[in-house]
Amino acid sequence: MYEILFFSLVLGSCYALMTAGFNLLLGVARIINLAYGAYMALVAYLYSGFSESMPVPIAAMLAMAISVALGTFGWIILRFIRRDEVLMIVVSLAIALLIEGALIWGYGPYQRVVPALVSGSLGWVSAQWLLAILVSVAVLAGYYIIIGRTVIGKKMVAIAENADLALMMGINPAKVYLFTTFLASLFASLASLMISPFLTVSPQVAWLYLTIVLSVSIVGGLGSVGGSLIAAFLISFAERFSAYYLDPSVEPFVPLLLIILVLLFRPQGILGRGATRWA
Amino acid sequence: MMGSYKPKIGPLRMGGPRALGDFAAIVGIIAVLAVVPFAVTSSYLLSALSMALLFGVITATYDFASIRTGYINLGYTFIMGIAGYVAFLSTSSPQLLALLAAVGGALGGVLMALPGFRLRGPFYAMATLIFPFVLIVIARTMYDVFKGDDGVPVPFWLPVGGPYAYYLVFSFAVVSLLVLYVLIRTRFGTILKSMSEDEILVESNGINTNIIKLVSFVIAGTIAGISTFLYVSLQGVMSTAVIEPIPLLIYMLLACGIYKPGGVVWSFMGGIGLYMFDIYLRGATPELRLAIISAMLIIIYFLIRGRHAAR
Amino acid sequence: MLRVESVSKRFGGVVALDGVSVEVDKGELMGLIGPNGSGKTTLFNVVTGHVKPDNGRVVFDGMDITRKPVHLRVKIGIARSFQQPKYFPSLTVRDNLRVATRDEGLIEEALKVVGLSGKSSVPAAKLTLHEIRRLELARCLALRPKLVLLDEPMAGLAMREAAELGELIKSLNSTMGLTYVIVEHRLSSLFKVVERVVVMNAGRKIAEGTPEDVVRNPLVKQAYLGRS
Ligand SMILES: Nc1ncnc2c1ncn2[C@@H]1O[C@H](COP(=O)(O)OP(=O)(O)OP(=O)(O)O)[C@@H](O)[C@H]1O
Ligand SMILES: [Mg+2]
Numbered sequence: 001m002y003e004i005l006f007f008s009l010v011l012g013s014c015y016a017l018m019t020a021g022f023n024l025l026l027g028v029a030r031i032i033n034l035a036y037g038a039y040m041a042l043v044a045y046l047y048s049g050f051s052e053s054m055p056v057p058i059a060a061m062l063a064m065a066i067s068v069a070l071g072t073f074g075w076i077i078l079r080f081i082r083r084d085e086v087l088m089i090v091v092s093l094a095i096a097l098l099i100e101g102a103l104i105w106g107y108g109p110y111q112r113v114v115p116a117l118v119s120g121s122l123g124w125v126s127a128q129w130l131l132a133i134l135v136s137v138a139v140l141a142g143y144y145i146i147i148g149r150t151v152i153g154k155k156m157v158a159i160a161e162n163a164d165l166a167l168m169m170g171i172n173p174a175k176v177y178l179f180t181t182f183l184a185s186l187f188a189s190l191a192s193l194m195i196s197p198f199l200t201v202s203p204q205v206a207w208l209y210l211t212i213v214l215s216v217s218i219v220g221g222l223g224s225v226g227g228s229l230i231a232a233f234l235i236s237f238a239e240r241f242s243a244y245y246l247d248p249s250v251e252p253f254v255p256l257l258l259i260i261l262v263l264l265f266r267p268q269g270i271l272g273r274g275a276t277r278w279a
Numbered sequence: 280m281m282g283s284y285k286p287k288i289g290p291l292r293m294g295g296p297r298a299l300g301d302f303a304a305i306v307g308i309i310a311v312l313a314v315v316p317f318a319v320t321s322s323y324l325l326s327a328l329s330m331a332l333l334f335g336v337i338t339a340t341y342d343f344a345s346i347r348t349g350y351i352n353l354g355y356t357f358i359m360g361i362a363g364y365v366a367f368l369s370t371s372s373p374q375l376l377a378l379l380a381a382v383g384g385a386l387g388g389v390l391m392a393l394p395g396f397r398l399r400g401p402f403y404a405m406a407t408l409i410f411p412f413v414l415i416v417i418a419r420t421m422y423d424v425f426k427g428d429d430g431v432p433v434p435f436w437l438p439v440g441g442p443y444a445y446y447l448v449f450s451f452a453v454v455s456l457l458v459l460y461v462l463i464r465t466r467f468g469t470i471l472k473s474m475s476e477d478e479i480l481v482e483s484n485g486i487n488t489n490i491i492k493l494v495s496f497v498i499a500g501t502i503a504g505i506s507t508f509l510y511v512s513l514q515g516v517m518s519t520a521v522i523e524p525i526p527l528l529i530y531m532l533l534a535c536g537i538y539k540p541g542g543v544v545w546s547f548m549g550g551i552g553l554y555m556f557d558i559y560l561r562g563a564t565p566e567l568r569l570a571i572i573s574a575m576l577i578i579i580y581f582l583i584r585g586r587h588a589a590r
Numbered sequence: 591m592l593r594v595e596s597v598s599k600r601f602g603g604v605v606a607l608d609g610v611s612v613e614v615d616k617g618e619l620m621g622l623i624g625p626n627g628s629g630k631t632t633l634f635n636v637v638t639g640h641v642k643p644d645n646g647r648v649v650f651d652g653m654d655i656t657r658k659p660v661h662l663r664v665k666i667g668i669a670r671s672f673q674q675p676k677y678f679p680s681l682t683v684r685d686n687l688r689v690a691t692r693d694e695g696l697i698e699e700a701l702k703v704v705g706l707s708g709k710s711s712v713p714a715a716k717l718t719l720h721e722i723r724r725l726e727l728a729r730c731l732a733l734r735p736k737l738v739l740l741d742e743p744m745a746g747l748a749m750r751e752a753a754e755l756g757e758l759i760k761s762l763n764s765t766m767g768l769t770y771v772i773v774e775h776r777l778s779s780l781f782k783v784v785e786r787v788v789v790m791n792a793g794r795k796i797a798e799g800t801p802e803d804v805v806r807n808p809l810v811k812q813a814y815l816g817r818s
Binding site: 032034088089090091093094095097098100101102104105109207208210211214215217218222248249251252253255256259260263267 | 351353393394396397398401402404405406408409410412413416417420421525526529532565566567568569570572573574576577
């Protein structure tokens with residue numbers, strides 16, 4: 001029972017972290033990045049690949065460094081595609097497929113185990129669980145400090161609120177977008193390191209990640225980081241508890257059900273603002 | 280051209296050089312497809328072609344409901360999944376199978392239209408993309424019922440590979456295309472087209488756009504459902520592979536953009552061509568296949584861009 | 591026929607409508623004027639259902655339609671044109687009207703009335719602005735409306751074209767008994783058409799009366815001079 005509660009918390013924080021990055025890109029830079037899940041899969045593979053030849057913490061850091069650099073660099077492509085919504089969908093799907101292809105080419109189409117970052121446990125709580133919660137909380141708290149206290153954070157909020165107005169107020173969006181991409185890459189990479197050890201990972205895991213991110217975003221409100229936090233825990237708890245109290249087989253239906261409920265009663269999502277407006 | 284008198288033929292309009300050209304092309308294609316079994320003796324190729332025909336029909340329905348209305352749906356294979364599971368999990372009689380697949384397809388169409396009541400543009404696309412992925416997860420976790428990647432076995436009723444199966448599929452394809460072709464030339468078809476140009480204006484013409492979306496997806500879903508029934512019967516197993524949106528969806532998008540958006544017959548042909556291409560690609564290494572498909576995605580963009588830039 | 595009862599609407603911090611009440615009688619030709627941003631288009635949107643008001647009611651033919659969806663309001667007889675002309679560019683002129691009605695005879699008639707019969711198979715994208723305005727009018731006619739709301743139908747037209755359109759509106763009013771509310775910035779052209787004018791400023795109704803009365807009203811002068 002406590003275990004379920006705790007594990008829901010663990011997965012909820014991972015969901016929150018991964019979705020926060022996606023919605024940051026969507027909310028601030030207006031980018032729909034369907035390659036997001038593939039990017040997370042790439043991080044998991046890099047990390048698990050490195051961990052075969054070096055100690056786990058170093059492998060994790062190396063994977064983080066490479067993937068965050070790659071992700072931030074990806075802004076060059078993202079900047080190009082944000083001009084058109086269909087282009088965003090099509091090109092980001094293409095990038096996702098390319099990453100998936102690269103993973104198959106580099107690591108083979110097999111399932112592989114991603115080692116936990118930390119081993120051991122405190123009673124029935126494994127250290128990886130604690131780490132996942134701690135990292136998510138720390139990163140998201142850091143994010144709220146950034147947008148609340150720093151200049152660049154406030155610029156991000158301004159652009160998310162009203163890009164035209166922000167531009168008129170003399171905010172240079174290029175830097176803000178680059179920083180947003182950096183943050184999103186950081187969130188995605190960390191989330192992947194946290195959640196991948198719980199799963200058996202194959203190149204197709206990209207689509208599982210994308211499904212989670214999209215489900216949570218739609219329930220929480222597309223483009224809203226705060227909404228994705230709420231929705232992440234909502235979905236995670238609902239999944240685990242329905243599996244426990246009703247039947248394990250209902251678990252996969254939970255996100256779909258929540259999405260349908262949200263679409264029926266609050267189509268913009270829990271905290272989203274008018275998903276129908278800019279489209 | 281300007282000011283020329285145009286005869287009225289009820290609500291159904293033919294005429295105009297373009298429509299005539301289309302018509303000639305259609306007749307030509309149908310004629311070629313009709314004689315294929317005389318030229319192709321390999322039963323493998325014949326059944327591959329039958330499946331391509333069905334995929335072509337599914338692509339044409341996708342064009343009809345999704346591309347034509349401007350509601351770009353990235354989860355269309357969900358409809359195939361619902362149709363396939365509804366039918367093959369409940370019965371083994373061919374007639375009932377066809378009926379249930381049609382009902383399942385219509386149901387899938389309703390489910391795919393619903394997000395469109397509230398979301399549009401990329402939001403609709405993202406929301407619909409989730410549906411097939413979730414269905415795949417469901418099919419895998421509830422293995423007892425859906426048999427996951429292994430799939431539900433299909434009763435043997437169709438002698439696969441022979442001309443009989445081909446002609447059955449062929450006649451179904453011709454009838455379906457005819458239905459879609461006639462529909463897009465009625466007022467309903469005009470309204471579908473107008474939806475992609477300006478939905479607010481369609482509403483201001485006193486039309487309940489939600490009903491239009493619903494009806495178009497139900498029509499498309501019903502035909503796609505029957506196609507899925509035949510497709511799965513040819514394949515011999517109803518598994519998650521049928522629902523996997525990538526790459527099938529990419530082929531559909533590409534096929535619908537090849538000639539002009541909204542020309543169901545051209546989408547049908549595009550679907551056939553790309554499906555055959557996919558069969559050919561299956562011999563290639565998976566990474567090469569993924570690379571080629573992603574290159575195609577970028578082509579799609581340039582093909583459908585014009586229409587979106589117009590708005 | 592149409593009664594708007596103390597309707598208010600805010601967009602974030604902007605008060606677009608602030609307790610506006612307007613009545614339109616059957617068969618009337620009414621003008622609705624006011625400086626930019628005074629809430630004229632928003633008032634139209636409230637009447638047609640494109641915007642839901644925060645307060646107040648909209649009553650049409652004795653029926654409260656405040657919560658009715660757009661398409662049902664069209665069905666009971668409210669047609670409108672848009673400030674940014676709306677039409678389906680890739681459809682032919684006739685197909686544009688086919689979206690409005692299935693009655694082919696009505697389409698021919700509407701096209702003839704606005705003088706677009708010769709262009710019925712031309713794609714709407716090829717029309718001039720003047721023709722597009724007339725297409726919008728034809729579309730309204732094809733809906734068999736009781737009340738027609740026109741949002742700046744003369745904007746961008748040459749003097750003579752504007753006058754022609756005004757004549758057309760007037761003749762439709764007398765022959766078919768259509769009721770009109772017309773938003774227009776070109777007051778001289780408008781005043782030749784309408785019998786009564788409602789003036790708005792900053793989301794409020796500040797005056798109403800015949801064109802002659804309204805132009806003499808000091809509040810109106812102030813509203814128009816006060817801006818810039
Ligand atoms: N959908 C909307 N969202 C936010 N603000 C809006 C919206 N529609 C109108 N407004 C605001 O409401 C106010 C009134 O606008 P409205 O378009 O009704 O004015 P108008 O009288 O039609 O002006 P114009 O003569 O320029 O057409 C304006 O300040 C406008 O910016
Ligand atoms: Mg206006």
